[in-house]
Amino acid sequence: TSIHSLMMRGIKVEQFGDNSSMRICDDLPFPVIKNDEILIKIIAAGINPVDTYIREGWFDNLPLLPYIPGKDGAGIVEKVGDEVNLFKVGDRVFCVLKNTNGTYAEYVSVNYREVFILPEYLSFQQGAAIGIPYFTATRALFPKDPLPQDCSVFIHGASGGVGVACVQLAKAFGYYVTGTAGTLEGMKLVKDVGADAVFNHRNKKYVEKVKEACGLGFDLILEMKASANLSTDLNLLKHSGRIMIIGSSGDVMIDSSLIIAKEAQIAGVACLSASDAEMASAYQTIEKCFKERIIKPYINADYSLKDVQKAHLDLTHSHGSMGKLILSIG
Structure with missing residues (x-):
């Protein structure tokens, strides 16, 4: 024994x-x-x-x-x-x-x-x-074809485990980060971990406020609940921008002509579907962030x-x- x-x-x-x-x-x-x-x-x-x-x-x-x-x-x-x-x-x-x-x-x-x-x-x-939050964030933020250097990122649901990871990593790479949360505590957390701007997605007019603040739209949108937000995301996306879907809980209704008009890319991210090579590649990014104590x-x-x-x-x-x-x- x-x-x-x-x-x-x-x-x-x-x-x-x-x-x-x-x-x-x-x-x-x-x-x-x-x-x-x-x-x-x-x-x-x-x-x-x-x-x-x-x-x-x-x-x-x-x-x-x-x-x-x-x-x-x-x-x-x-x-x-x-x-x-x-x-x-x-x-x-x-x-x-x-x-x-x-x-x-x-x-x-x-x-x-x-x-x-x-x-x-x-x-x-x-x-x-x-684990899952930071590997997911890394794979969503750094896809195979690189983003523009002055990338603007919108994190739709930025106060949870994955959202916080997305904010920290996006800021570490110099992106302009706008996040949303559904409570005042959540908004404070998103700001505290480094977001440049934060909006309350329970406010009925938040989309108009985001548009006012961020004019031209976003290069990259990270979506935690596509079933509720995907059509809003398309509305806020720049031409030829990219939406990465991290979470969803049901069917989605969208105007597909907007995808065509904006030449949008929409992709899913599932940390657990990554190959060993993809995980190893994501870890290289995470390890760099460890060295600079960015991950908290x-x-x-x-x-x-x-x-x-x-x-x-x-x-x-x-x-x-x-x-x-x-x-x-x-």
Whole structure:
């Protein structure tokens, strides 16, 4: 038997459903690592909208039941597989599990390509908030064909985990950033993390105000809820501008003649669909930002494992997004 007596504590989902399908469990099987994997002792896990989609059972790549939720986490390397030479026991790391789940537990086994060194200036709680938000932001902001140097960026929903990441990275690269939020606290946060201008998207006249302030429109729009906002985005886009859809929750009604008239490009961004090469390329950008201490996730709330049901409820029912929710585990 191992020193860990082959059991660990974490969250188990036995059937897809609402947040009550998540149960705290003290006798989860301890992960076994393959040759190309790393065993991480998880200190904190990031809570992402995708965790709720998977738990509800409406996601492309569903895990076999029962499963342990969680795609983002941060902690300490406990053990490395025989083929792993980029990491050693004791390293502070964060991870993004693209094809698996499991960070809502004391330990997780992860392919080494999905593990990254956590800089000393960031806490494990902040480390748990990097993964999906910052990789998504990087892939949305820096597409294959580069943007103009004096790019103007509109972040439609800038106060959540991904929105904050988008603001920080866009400002780091010298872009002019306009963001929106749905609450006064959210607007203050967007301004505090560096946006040049912020508008309240619950204000009925906010589109007119954005247009007044930003005249010619935007080169790039990052959209967190296309189902509600895509036609507004087309309205605010510059000719031959680009809209990157990061989130949506249903069907979209748009005037497609506007896409033609503006020669607009509309594309989707799904962090978990990225190839290993695309993730490695995004990480190069993130690593540069680490060196300059640009990446500073904003943690809104930190839950213990026993409050995981409340955490998912808060994520899906919040009046306005505010930074990142995390689970403290270790």
